[in-house]
Amino acid sequence: MCISAPASFMAGSALAVVGAITIIKARQYDRHMLLFALFPVIFSFHQFIEGFVWLxxxxxxxxxxFIYIYLFIATSxxxxxxxxxxxxxEPSRVNQAARYVLFAAxxxxSAYQFFQLTTSSGIEVKVVGHSLSYIIGYKSPPPEFINYTYALITVSPLFIVRNQTLNILGVLAGAAFLYTLFEMREVWYSVWCFSAAVFSAFLYFSIKGPRTKEVS
Incomplete structure (x- = not known):
C-alpha cells in the first residue's frame, strides 16, 4: 500500500466491510460468486499485513x-x-476448457513462485517514494516472461466469464498491472496489489440481485 501503515489499516478496514456485505449478497443471490466475493476479504487481510510491514x-x-505472508499472497x-x-x-461448459487450462497453469x-520465495536468501524491504519495494534474494532470478504469465493467469479469468462487471474489472486490473510494471517497477508488488484491492470493492456489483435477474 502507498503512503503509510495507517493508510493500509484504513484500506484493510474498508475492504473488510465491503467484503462482508459482498459475501452476504453472494450467499443470498448467487452462491457461484462466493469465491469472487472473497476477494475483498483477502485483499483486506493483505492490506493489514502490509500495514504491519510498514510498522x-x-x-x-x-x-x-508479515513480509513472507504478504508476498505469498501476492505471488503464489x-x-x-x-x-x-x-x-x-460458471460451472457450464462455456469456455470450460480454457478455464481448466488456466487453473492448471x-x-x-503458484508452486514455482512459492518455491522461489521459500528458497530465497531473504527479502529486503525499503521505502521508495511513498510505497514499499520488496527485493527478493532469488537464488536463480525468474525470467521476465514469468511476470507476464502471472498477469495473464490472474487477469484472464475475469474476461472468460459472462459477467460484464468482471470483464470491466479485468480491463482495469490488466491496465494497472502494465502501468505499474513499466512505470513503477521497483514498487509494483505493492502498488498493483493496492490497485487490485480497490478494484475488488466493485465486485459487489458483479453479483446480480433479484431485480437485475428479472431484467436480464
Whole structure:
C-alpha cells in the first residue's frame, strides 16, 4: 500500500466491510460468486499485513513473517485462486476448457513462485517514494516472461466469464498491472496489489440481485 501503515489499516478496514456485505449478497443471490466475493476479504487481510510491514520498518519488531505472508499472497495465491473462482462462478461448459487450462497453469505458477520465495536468501524491504519495494534474494532470478504469465493467469479469468462487471474489472486490473510494471517497477508488488484491492470493492456489483435477474 502507498503512503503509510495507517493508510493500509484504513484500506484493510474498508475492504473488510465491503467484503462482508459482498459475501452476504453472494450467499443470498448467487452462491457461484462466493469465491469472487472473497476477494475483498483477502485483499483486506493483505492490506493489514502490509500495514504491519510498514510498522516493522521502524525496527521495533521483526516483520519477516508479515513480509513472507504478504508476498505469498501476492505471488503464489492469486495465480491459482483467480482461475479457480472463474471455474466456480460458471460451472457450464462455456469456455470450460480454457478455464481448466488456466487453473492448471495457475497451480504450476503458484508452486514455482512459492518455491522461489521459500528458497530465497531473504527479502529486503525499503521505502521508495511513498510505497514499499520488496527485493527478493532469488537464488536463480525468474525470467521476465514469468511476470507476464502471472498477469495473464490472474487477469484472464475475469474476461472468460459472462459477467460484464468482471470483464470491466479485468480491463482495469490488466491496465494497472502494465502501468505499474513499466512505470513503477521497483514498487509494483505493492502498488498493483493496492490497485487490485480497490478494484475488488466493485465486485459487489458483479453479483446480480433479484431485480437485475428479472431484467436480464
Amino acid at each position: 516493522s520498518l521502524g525496527g521495533t519488531f521483526s516483520g519477516a513473517i 495465491l492469486w495465480p491459482s485462486f483467480c482461475p479457480l473462482a472463474s471455474l466456480w462462478v 495457475g497451480l504450476s505458477l
